[in-house]
Amino acid sequence: MRLTKPYRHMAIPPSDYGDGFAARSGKRHLLTALALLAPIFTGVPQALAQQANQPGFDPRQPEKYFENQTERESQSRPPIKLPKIDRPSTGGDAKLQFVLRGISVIGAHAVSRERIAAVYQPYLAKKVSQADLAAISGAISDLYREAGFHLSRAIVPPQDIVDGRVRIQVIEGAIVQAELKGDGVEQFGVRPMLGPVLAEQPSRLATLERQLFLINGRPGVRITDTALEEIGGTTGRFRLIVYLKTWHIFSSFALDNLGSSSVGPWQTYATGAFNSYLAPGDALAVNLSTIANDLRELGFARLSYDAPVGVDGVRLGASVLYSAVRPGDARRLDSDITTTEAFEVRASTVPFLSQSSGLTLTVAGSFSNVSEHDIYGPWYNDHIRTASLTADYRLQDRFGGTNLVTLNYRQGLDVFGASHFGDDLISRNGASSNFSVLNLWFTRYQTLNSAWSLKLSAASQTASRPLFTSQQFYLGGAAFGRGYGCAEISGDNALAGSLELRFDQKLNFRYWTGYQLYVFGDAGAVWNDGYRLSDGLSLTSTGAGVRFFLPYDLQADLGVAVPLSYRAPDNERRSPRFLFTLSSAFRVCPERGRPRCL
Structure with a gap:
């Protein structure tokens, strides 16, 4: 249709x-x-x-791009290598030597006496060897490790055995010192974040994992390696060594032709972020976007700031943005312009975080005014106030896959001059301030072998009533519908998915570090409130391309996408689209302003 x-x-x-x-x-x-x-x-x-819409452009598209850029930056960080200590040898002479009549365990506090007794109970009143005693101490050590006490262990100290009674000593290990290695690491507030690790007696692996991952997720900080050293022999007192790279300034630039025929298609994006300048661990970022071949078509600017509260992963932030869109199609004859002004406050926390999984919860309140007018006067002026809750979940499973799930609930609020149902200047009939929207995004990265992998993505939106145009779901462009222009179709409700098969190869050339070949297929559908999925508009496309990985975070993506179903107004014959993306990142280290610190 x-x-x-x-x-x-x-x-x-x-x-x-x-x-x-x-x-x-x-x-x-x-x-x-x-x-x-x-x-x-x-x-x-x-x-x-x-039943659905053909908007020509998405007024919030640059904002969504920069939000995704932040997610891509965090996901691209290499995994942390957690520190380990060698397990003690459990070998010994297997020759039976004496009848074991009792065991005295000293130094055990974190694990109950009953659980420890269950380990050596089968050996009592039987002849045992040195190997048996080593096995008992090893089993007690395993109890501690299963409980998460990764630095605790049991040993059989030198002793004279009298009347078949043996003494086993439990050393409940703890990290008592932390040493940070790297330029300017004290400026980023890393040391206080290790406070929970140093305060814990005995140390738990979960606490160490959580704090290291929180540090690695801090703006301008990356952990490159970790190590543990036992202080003074078999004492159970450990020194944690953390090797870090840090940067005060991060900048990135991107150019692509994934825009629409109305606004674009050549679009540029620039980011400048300043880390730990006003406070340790904070980030002040500026995002800019425009159309490369016609600056008047799009002007977008956003300023955001967030800072940590405490050392347990809580962050507070705010952002303000302004954009002006002047479509380059027939609307230009009437000097049409769509402006967006928005302000947001947010708070996030991390309930749990480990090497295998993590959950981040974010609450936010936003105030936005989206309007359109031309030489004849205003077309609409939406005043939108929302409160939202977002859950970001990451899971690495035992099948070689990494799963990323984002669930967002957005509730419109009738406060602070919000637009009402029936107002003259609203963008959609039936739209009202008290709408509800549920969004779901899912991505799975599946490793097949050392070279082949899959990327599976899906997204959906469910709305309680007709939405303002800026709140609709847009299909076409980089995420879903690469064979079409950005924001080709839109609707209150949506369902979309894509599958990409990848082949990666690393190279050792000085100016070329690797490449990735890929083929993909994607599909999506949108429909407005009051209609069914089958009543709306849908699109499908397929294509292939290659991504080049160059030094200093420079990447180039060349591809071809073919529309398969929907006939776009600017591409009635469904001709193939050439896709191009060029992006780069630049970091400045804290010492001497030295660039290229990673």
């Missing part, structure tokens, strides 16, 4: 904008009437245009 008008011509409003324009000037009366009659002349019922 197809809609008749991908965008309005000569100030004719899209049919999904509603009929709230009747109170305007006489010329607007006439133009609105023509818009309502247009579907009749084309032989398409007016109701059909309500």
